[in-house]
Amino acid sequence: MITKTLVDHCLSTSYEHIPDEVKLHGKRSLLNWLGVAIGASQHPSIDMLLEVTKDLQTAEQVSVFGREEKVDLLMAALINGTSSHIFDYDDTHLDTIHHPSGPVAPVVLALGEHLGLSGEEILHAFILGCEAELRIANAVYPSHYQLGWHITSSTGVFGAAIAAGVLLKLDSEKLVWALGIAGTQSFGLREVFGTMTKPFHPGKAAQNGLLAALLAKKGFTSSEKILEAKRGFANVLAPEHDLEKVNVNWGEDWELLKNSFKPYACGIVLHPSIDACVYLHKRVSPDHLESIELKVNPYVLELTGKETPQTGLEGKFSVYFTAAIAFLDGNASEKQYTDEKVKDEKIIEIQKKIRIVVDESLKEDEVEVTALLKDGSNITHKVLHAKGSIDNPMQEEELLTKFSSLVEEHMGKSISDNMAHFLLNLEQYSNINELIVLNQQKKLISK
Template identity: 50%
Template sequence: MARNTSIPADTSAPPITALLARFTATHPSRGWSDAVEREAQRTFYNWLGCAIGAARHEAAEAAVAAVQVLQPAPQATVLGRNERVDIASAALVNGISSHTFDFDDTHLKTIIHPAGPVASAVLALAEKNGQGGRAVLDALVLGIDVACRVGNTMYPDHYDRGWHITGSTGMLGAAAGCARLLGLDAHRTAMALGIAASQPVGVREQFGTMTKPFHPGGAARAGLMSALLAQAGFTASPRALEAPRGFVQVVSDKRAWHEVTDELGERFEISFNSYKPFACGIVIHPSIDAATQLRERGVTPGQVERIELRVHSLVLELTGKREPRDGLQGKFSVYHGVAAGLVYGRAGEDEFSDAVVNDPAMVALRARVQATVDDSIDEEAVHMTAVLKDGARIEVRVDHAIGSLQRPLSDAQLQAKFESLVTPVLGAARAAEITAACGRIAGLADMRQLTALCRPGA
């Protein structure tokens, strides 16, 4: 028996699978502005630092142990570690580690973290094939464009249903990027996208656990395998994205097809990428920014009677954990973020360690943070009031946090972030070498020149 649906199927959708495939396969190398090229380099550099930084995290340790059960061939580097594994496993593990600290890039229009799935897949493939930096940057820009354009088409409905949009669009970006590296024609690229469309990864219930960073890793592996299958002649529906029972219409009631087609090949979504200064969910960043401003104005935890926040409802929906029990849960607690900002003046990975989250002083300060929903306030904003024990009230309003498109991290700030992540794993000298190599990435003839630097024993 046929069942009714709330939104009728759209039988007149444009052929976005074919359009995106042709775009991916035929767009000229370096066919964009200097500004887009700069963001591609910054995106890769930021992703690499995040992946190396978490190389020794227990999530990375578990992932490496799991893939080694498969006895993988040593085809590609696990960043920040001495192990080399097959390219699918490298895509998985590097995707996991790049998102473990929740410190990676964010396409703010959709809250997609686009580099994790795409860069993890294309670097593994490029390393195996000995391809150069120019090809990797091309694949990164085009793969991110595919993922984010499809995300634009569905957001926020798809996200509000509970999908983790980084994983559930990332497999498309990874498939596109790898198809580009493999030199697939438009038809086989469409097949790669079609295969990937049957593999969306991730639901938001997993936030605060190791399975959240699994999502970009799983998407990277799925996209890579989709491209390899298509290269070998495996087939899929040529309308896998737009058909009435295709990916977009199955997982979303919003179907803004023009988001795929508008200015395709002229406007690149990587231009709207941002880089986190704080190692946690993006919606906490305005509150941390405000708390650090309180600290800069001389407010100390001992003076505080309470801190009042007015935030958009999404902030508490995503990061409303009042009593986080470990570092991963702390990344989804606006209360802990505020406490970290006030106590430390920063919120890097150290401030989200298990020890800091469970520090009695931090627990006590979190209890004095009160958050109220006010949907007249934008998702990117916060209104904070510190009520002091002497009765004084100090207000801070943040409309756009540091790291946003309106207040982007400078190259120097991005380098400082990279060094803070990589130095504990590989040492300061190696971090400097990797920075220099990333600065000339477009001219690298073989990406193995870079990945060799990313192994401790190299």
């Protein structure tokens, strides 16, 4: 009854039932999501996806954020979801290394635009979708992730289906089927990390989940227990799991509150190392540096062990490159992860001075750094909670700065400010059309 109970929980949780702090965190999550989606909207992989929609003569139904093109509902879910993960700069549920908005936000915005829904309806479905996928992620983490599944897409497809199903007003039977159709499409191998196919994952999860809900609405039948069945999601995709976590304390505990926002444009596992190297940046001149030793949680080398990245994208999977730019530039924003920088001799020279030591006693948001200087002295520093983690979160002002730094360059300051204002006051709008109109004004900017 795990699947059915989850569905009944979602359908019995009205907008009014959701605590204000969850609504606020939902709006901030959407703000962060739209920022990273627009920030990456001119990336070559988005051009390629749009070229495919031209090949398919896709209908111009709804918006691609940051672009002038319109595409159909399913392609919008795919493209906007992909865009939001390109910079590896999106939100993270640290307990499961999950990026919850990626598969859900593009679905509620596409359906919202298509059906002319209100801000409240969108926020409601978004929160339920995120909550469902994160609880499923809790149930299968860590064995599922360790086996090799990209948990954002493999569980995100459920969140997308819940969000779409709520907006399409599916009844309990059909929403259960939607989860069945979604769950059998669960996918995403960590092997593709470091290529364009990683950001494709949340987009495709959004698309698969939306398709599931569209089909279920027509009466397309599926499993009634996709999560818990013998050959269902958990048993097949997670060597160890605890499905009790899916429904425990529903309505009291909110996983979405544990969603954090990244100050840096790479995987969250690198953030403590970046904090540590930014600390050194302020204290050590590159000319005086002999070497840097970083003691890290085991995931750092497992996920970002590339020693000689060849592209800016690969740089995000290299703790060596990342530590070097953080030390040299005092930052690790999208502007640091370029194809030029990974070939910059000055940076490569620093990379060679960085040594990584795995220390199983360190948590995922911790790191210990020791810089040895040429004069024989050394500086040590321990990061206890990386910036952006639950215990050291980004403040709203910092989120707004991040948003404008991503959006202004593509949309101009006025549109960027208005978009941020819209999302932070989302529930006050009776139709999300105002956001769409702002996106369309891009056309005026680019003239």
